[in-house]
Amino acid sequence: MSALLQIKDLQVQFQTIEGTVHAVNGISYDLDKGQTLGIVGESGCGKSVSVLSVMGLIPEPPGEITKGEVIYRGKDLLKMDKKEIRKIRGKEIAMVFQDPMTSLNPVLTIGRQLSEAQILHLKISKEEATSRSIELLNIVGIPKPEERLGEYPHQFSGGMRQRVMIAMALSCQPSILIADEPTTALDVTIQAQIVELTKKLRDQMDMAVIWITHDLAVIAELADRIIVMYAGFIVEETDIFQLFENPLHPYTLSLLKSIPRVDKRIDERLATISGYPPNNLIMPPGCSFAPRCSHHIDRCWVEVPKLKNVGSNHQIACWVDVTTGKEL
């Protein structure tokens, strides 16, 4: 069976006054039906840009998809005209955004915002959309949904708004849900609720989920497979168990080391990754992570490593075998 969504060699650039920002540099991955894919990486590594371009939501200009294909059910989304892609957005692929405080329109009622996609895609009447919206709010766990439909976003708390956002995204039963750091703006207890809710709904509706985060703990609970991104490249791709038990890319290793743990007494300082992420304006000839990498060898500076298999279902883009310190 071919994958539901296939991204092939996607490259996205932004033209700015300072020069060309290489936001995403030729990434490829597949997403199967019902699968949950986690994308992790620090700020500015191209996580959001890569999924926004799947939906055709990159502002152009300054953004530009310079290369690649996004195949959804056999069709390239990047080649679709505006009308076709609008039919995909919200109906086939839906999105939940990072900040629930700003991603709901402050002057429209929750009910209006919930019914919009349904009226647009399912061609149903306002009344039907309203009754479905009540049902949706029930599903995402908002009490007294009938009363709350007429209320405005400012009358909801952050967690409640994110539930509304999820209800909106699910309103047309999409086959892929893209969640762009949906728990980053929420506190930890609410985070856990949102993760639980997503899990439950994913299983009920047999949806595939792309979950973007920089929080490895969140992804551990949710994802089947994980992509680690750095400076617009995929540096490691594997399943969730391999990632935590047998991380092979130096960047992933450093990320995992820098998570504070409650079960260990630590007398020394928490490990950090020294240096800064690259600014993506300059494309170094070698590996982008080399300047911050403790394992680097000469080859890292001159040649960009390609993703290669290092085990079943496990790929990394690195010249070095971190277990031996030798070239792979």
Place this chain on the structure above:
Amino acid sequence: MKTTIPKTKQYGVEDIESPPLSISQLVWLRFRRHKMALVGVVLLILLILFSTVGALFRTEAYGNITDTSIRLQAPSPEHPFGTDTVGRDLLTRTIYGGQISLMIGLTAVIIQIVVGVLIGAIAGYYGGWIDSLLMRFTEAVFNVPTLPLLLVLSKMLSDKIPTIELFGREFSGSVIVITGVIGLTSWMGLARLVRANFLSLKEQEFVTAARSIGAKNSSIIFSHILPNTIAPIIVSSTLGVAGAIINEAYVSFLGVGVMPPTATWGNMLNGAYKYIETAPWTWIFPGTLIVLTVLSINFVGDGLRDALDPRALVETE
């Protein structure tokens, strides 16, 4: 102004659980604090009643009867506002002139809103060359001095448009011309305002969210972004009504606006300026009405500006 703190009140469960005030309730609470705006509202209502209810007592034809034997009569029980140079009843003419003046003000502003919002919204939302083109056009219109343009256009067009009938009244072509010209020369400020708001609002995440559910550009512009910028549009167009009334009075006073026998407050002044000292009633009544109308609209506009500005929430002065 001081806000009075209510005396201690026993709060029940219903009070605590009661939903927060709706936007319109908040706006009204804040508008109410603006005493001058309330005065403005009352005055405006009275002025509108004057020119609508007044029309029930006197017919327009009565105001157009010329009788030179009674010209320039001072106010009397029969002619409470006196008569003009050709003996027409000034009270009747101020009543019907008021209808025209208010209607020109409102209609011109509707034109102003339609053009201004459309151009501003499209320029701000799409940006790029569309924005440049529309904004250069706006600047070009801005740079044409409004008054000479008004004079020239109304002179050129006034006899080319036939008289029409509306609401049982006849309007000479000059009324339509003057309304259109005022509307089409006053939208630029609004267009800039709307564009500026669109420029910042379109970067908001809720716009991306709307696009992500597959909303069309037109629906994003008009049902997602526009409602967010409705407050400044309301304020600007309220003040625009006053501006349009002044402009009409100005042009009609110079004798190229609305043509007699259709009365407006402006062209009544035109007939009066030779008798400023000898027959002051000919200009006092229409002049005062213009001043009162413009003043009260401006008060209401100021009140709305404060009431609709969310940042004015904390200000209790």
